[in-house]
Amino acid sequence: MKRVVVTGLGAVTPIGNNVQEFWNSLINGVSGAAPITRFDTTQFKTKFACEVKNFDASAIFEKNEIRKYDLFTQYALYAADEAVKNANINFDSLNKNRIGVIWGCGDGGISTFEEQIGEYKLGNGTPRFSPFFIPKRIVNIASGVISIKYGLRGINYTTAAACSASNTAIIDAFNYIRWGKADMMITGGSEASVTESSIGGFNASKALSTLNDDYSKASRPFDETRDGFVLGEGAGVVILESYEHAIKRNAVILVEIVGGGLAADAYHLTGTHPEGEGAVLGMELALEEAGISPDQIDYINAHATSTPTGDLSELKAVEKVFGINPNANISATKSMTGHLLGGAGAIEAIACIKAVQENVIPPTINTQNVEPEFADKFNLTLGKAQSREVNYAMSNTFGFGGHVASSIFKKFTE
Missing domain, CATH: 3.40.47.10 (Thiolase/Chalcone synthase)
Known part of the structure; x- marks a missing residue:
């Protein structure tokens, strides 16, 4: 390959x-x-x-x-x-x-x-x-x-x-x-x-x-x-x-893409699986293809649209794959851009690529009262950007019909 x-x-x-x-x-x-x-x-x-x-x-x-x-x-x-x-x-x-x-x-x-x-x-x-x-x-x-x-x-x-x-x-x-x-x-x-x-x-x-x-x-x-x-x-x-x-062609290489997981919830016309089963599979497939363990992911750009059920199912899926208090920062850039529907994954991939390049995690804005079940489980990068080493970033997207896509970007090395 x-x-x-x-x-x-x-x-x-x-x-x-x-x-x-x-x-x-x-x-x-x-x-x-x-x-x-x-x-x-x-x-x-x-x-x-x-x-x-x-x-x-x-x-x-x-x-x-x-x-x-x-x-x-x-x-x-x-x-x-x-x-x-x-x-x-x-x-x-x-x-x-x-x-x-x-x-x-x-x-x-x-x-x-x-x-x-x-x-x-x-x-x-x-x-x-x-x-x-x-x-x-x-x-x-x-x-x-x-x-x-x-x-x-x-x-x-x-x-x-x-x-x-x-x-x-x-x-x-x-x-x-x-x-x-x-x-x-x-x-x-x-x-x-x-x-x-x-x-x-x-x-x-x-x-x-x-x-x-x-x-x-x-x-x-x-x-x-x-x-x-x-x-x-x-x-x-x-x-x-x-x-x-x-x-x-002597191109300047920004980052490397190393994994992509495609899956389906196979559950509901518009809703995500309440336990995030498709999301779990998509993330696991991406990690497997990248040849890395969950603790090597430094940043997860969550799909997180700000809907009552969708956000919960994604956090449950992240917990299943990464555990409680994982190494990764998580943020929801849709808090700033809104949801671009079919275009969302593209600008969120760019957010991941820039995070890897710049070693900065963009924030989740507006969130004041995190769902009690998850308040102490994750670093959701609330309020302001955080500087940290970002070697691997994952981008999650989910769509009506149960479509799941997770991609992984890596800091480029020769």
Whole structure:
């Protein structure tokens, strides 16, 4: 099996439109929550979200190009542009047949879908759809557009594993390179789901926080008063390549990816297994593949969405795998970014990679009253970032349908 390394990162998030801004906001405990600007929330139970702010698509698109892409694809291309530049890639000097794109997304072009169906209904049923309607809304289009932009003819598809989609995409990309099927992959995920149907739908399922009067503190993972997640949006990109390929092109290696565990809860349509059985399996598989013991993990970026049952099941799973008072710091960065659904795993992988690089654990903000059962069992990195040696970091993501994905990043050594 080949070693796989990370050589580039890109991010568009509710707390920063590039990797450095994102990381600075994370370690300083900045909340991305704010009143929704995309539509009138008067009739909605939840009136806030973690929207991307001050996003300027014209920085990389011609004006006539912008109308071809839904916002989730714009975010994807914008983050990919940063990652490619960060990795100092000259694609014309490389074998493009062995470079691919694996992307993660849950909703695809949902705002385009809402807009076009709305116009259709207002038009008394006259089918006057945009010629870009289908390519703007289909969930796989971001991976296709990234490959078209750079002329990449390698493996190309999109994982639609709900909220574990982009972590699954990263693990798949890791595996294809390990197996020698590709030299380099652009991977990650994006989402642009701050729309009426998303907010309304998640409200109907009682998944969203309704703390409208104190929205910046609404995402409070592990807190016994938590009342649901805060919807987020954005994109994260991770450039993976084989160690040999990176060395040959004189790339700067950021970290190494050494393990990925994929599993399922096989339990419920939307809920996690109450004892975290799928999460346990995913973490154990990742550890086994990395060839390390649980006590070697220094940081766990928890899925921890701030939902009543989900946070508890994850902590139970962590206790089963790592024991009480493990070596690892745990933190829930969704307390700052909100939940990016299919894009969550990508920006949380970046948080893990930066933690390994910088030896800093980003905090869990807003959490004041940890669930009594777990109050003394874990270091949840409450309130502020903590400096410590980080050699291994694990990223956990779980999705509706029971999808589980856990990946492990390691400090790079020759």
